Amino acid sequence: MLRGYLRLLLFAFGLLVGVQVPGFVDDYAKRVAAHRAESEASLLGFRETAARFFDGDLNALVAHYRASSDAVMQSDAESVGHLVARAELLEDEWLAMQGAWYAQVWHLASAADRALLAETFEAYSYQVLLAPQAIAWGLGSGLLLAWLVELLGLAVGWLLGSGRRREQRLNARRWS
Template sequence: MLRSYIRMLLFSLALLVGVQVPGFMLDYEQRVDAHRLESEQSLGGFRRTADQYFEGSLERLLAHYQASEDPVFRSDADSLGILMRRNALFNEEWQALQGPWYEKAWRILVRPNPELRDETLAQYRYQVVLTPAAIAWGVGLGLALAVIMETLALWLSILLYPRRPARRIS
């Protein structure tokens, strides 16, 4: 009986964790997009200058700033380089999240941007939103954990209590 309660408890906990997955994924995606749009806006003035003097090439504008004798331009080159790297980083992350749900989930689980992941975790509000995706994640995670725990318990019982061949009575 205790084993049944433990099994139900584990399933319930996995279900509650599972229904959080779609909400966390959505928050992470929105954070990536917000940072991406902000970085695009930050580069706006530099893009206009690059369009006017360097045929739209930010790299050539950066090289021009870096080659300048003026310390103000060299300082701006450092700032522009940082903005360009952050913009590329956010664009790459945003592109990676444009695939199907399982690719998004894998990306967020295995290779998230640490800064964005930490921001999302810090601001995330746990809630139970019963959308079809949340229900599917919850039930799927609950079943997966239940099967894993049952399999581990079975293996453990086989290791601890091996069956002995029955004796023949003659």
């Protein structure tokens, strides 16, 4: 009986963890979009200058600033270069978060920007979404966790010999 309750408890824990996945993915995507919009706003004036003098190429603008003999222009080159690099990173992250749900989850697990991921973790508030994908993630996680712990318990029991003793008892009953 206790074993059944432990299974239910594991399933419920897995369910609650699983329903967090879509909410976290959504929060990360919103954070990326907000940072991207902020980045684009900060580059607006530089984009206009690049469009006027360098056919819209921000990297050419940065190179021009770096090549200048003016120390102020060279200093601005570093600032603008940082803004351009940040905008490119945010654009790549935004594009990655426009894909299918499984591609988004894979991106977060394997290639997401660590600073944005940490920022999202810090600001994330646990939530229980009743969206279909959250329910699917919850049920899948609950079943997977319960199944894995059950297999682990059976494997440990088998390694410790309880499976063989039970088999011996069953064989003894058959022969008696």
